[in-house]
Amino acid sequence: MSMQIPVIVVGALGKMGREVVKAVQHAPDTQLYAAVDRHHIGEDVGEVLGVGALEVPLSGSLQEVCVAAAQEKQPVVMVDFTHPQAVYENVRMAIAYGVYPVVGTTGLSHDQIADLAEFADKAEMGAVIAPNFSIGMVLLQEAAIRASQYFDHVEIIELHHNQKADAPSGTAVQTAQRLAELGKPFNPAQVEETEHLAGARGAHASGNIRIHSVRLPGLIAHQEVIFGSAGQVYTLRHDTSDRQCYMPGVLLAIRKVIHLKRLIYGLEKLL
Numbered sequence: 001m002s003m004q005i006p007v008i009v010v011g012a013l014g015k016m017g018r019e020v021v022k023a024v025q026h027a028p029d030t031q032l033y034a035a036v037d038r039h040h041i042g043e044d045v046g047e048v049l050g051v052g053a054l055e056v057p058l059s060g061s062l063q064e065v066c067v068a069a070a071q072e073k074q075p076v077v078m079v080d081f082t083h084p085q086a087v088y089e090n091v092r093m094a095i096a097y098g099v100y101p102v103v104g105t106t107g108l109s110h111d112q113i114a115d116l117a118e119f120a121d122k123a124e125m126g127a128v129i130a131p132n133f134s135i136g137m138v139l140l141q142e143a144a145i146r147a148s149q150y151f152d153h154v155e156i157i158e159l160h161h162n163q164k165a166d167a168p169s170g171t172a173v174q175t176a177q178r179l180a181e182l183g184k185p186f187n188p189a190q191v192e193e194t195e196h197l198a199g200a201r202g203a204h205a206s207g208n209i210r211i212h213s214v215r216l217p218g219l220i221a222h223q224e225v226i227f228g229s230a231g232q233v234y235t236l237r238h239d240t241s242d243r244q245c246y247m248p249g250v251l252l253a254i255r256k257v258i259h260l261k262r263l264i265y266g267l268e269k270l271l
């Protein structure tokens with residue numbers, strides 16, 4: 001049996017997928033098993049990405065790839081960085097064929113995640129969904145949880161490139177959720193507010209925390225969590241300058257998911 005974990009990358013030609021293809025190819029204990037996307041079907045994924053031949057042709061059918069993976073004697077992992085509209089069915093498909101999903105795609109609803117967790121439970125299959133695979137964001141969220149002990153007022157600003165399909169970012173939603181889980185009543189009203197332009201005060205997320213989304217060319221992925229109290233503002237900020245920052249987290253999830261028997265949500269639970 002090979003010591004390398006076979007990995008299917010779905011969305012292999014995307015901004016994240018191409019980094020995952022390279023990371024999986026370079027890591028000593030993982031190997032690229034298949035690459036799935038919607039373009040260049042049949043062409044060598046390495047040639048298309050300009051990194052030299054990898055002897056892995058692009059497939060347009062995740063199902064065909066999963067059928068082949070189901071015949072393998074060792075566990076196969078699927079890494080999905082596609083689109084909010086595709087990811088739910090991709091994860092269902094992977095689990096149905098005994099392929100372990102590692103999901104970075106954001107935009108899944110709370111109900112969809114709960115449904116996938118139930119599906120993984122029934123199949124006794126591991127799965128990892130993490131809206132952010134960078135260690136810096138895990139640390140930012142932990143610092144925010146600590147700061148919440150001392151601040152009652154907090155808002156989140158997330159800033160991304162303008163090719164992003166979903167808003168707010170999955171990371172901002174998760175950050176608000178993690179703060180809301182503390183059970184503290186954030187942002188008690190000070191005055192009666194009127195929004196003269198709809199959306200001016202952002203979106204209401206978990207825990208009465210507002211999220212403001214910025215989309216501009218030139219940005220990659222950035223988030224601020226801003227706390228305020230009388231006479232002081234405390235700002236936590238994370239900036240992404242290269243999508244390589246997500247790769248150690250993705251590789252960690254690939255290595256761990258094959259030993260799990262349920263769905264895990266959040267990179268912090270794997271550290």
Ligand SMILES: NC(=O)C1=CN([C@@H]2O[C@H](COP(=O)(O)OP(=O)(O)OC[C@H]3O[C@@H](n4cnc5c(N)ncnc54)[C@H](OP(=O)(O)O)[C@@H]3O)[C@@H](O)[C@H]2O)C=CC1
Nearest residue numbers: 011013014015016037081082086104105106130131132133
């Ligand atoms: N968890 C994390 O750490 C991170 C998560 N993300 C999330 O990852 C997702 C992808 O982001 P990004 O790489 O920037 O997006 P891109 O649009 O650059 O890449 C997505 C790729 O998936 C392809 N695709 C879309 N639908 C399917 C499908 N049904 N089957 C196969 N391939 C498909 C797209 O093809 P086409 O071009 O034809 O649409 C494209 O090649 C987003 O949800 C984003 O929020 C991003 C960064 C980090």
Ligand SMILES: O=C(O)C1=N[C@H](C(=O)O)C[C@H](O)C1
Nearest residue numbers: 106131132164169170171221
């Ligand atoms: O689309 C992106 O780029 C990113 N998406 C994820 C999210 O929605 O949180 C993670 C990171 O912010 C980059």
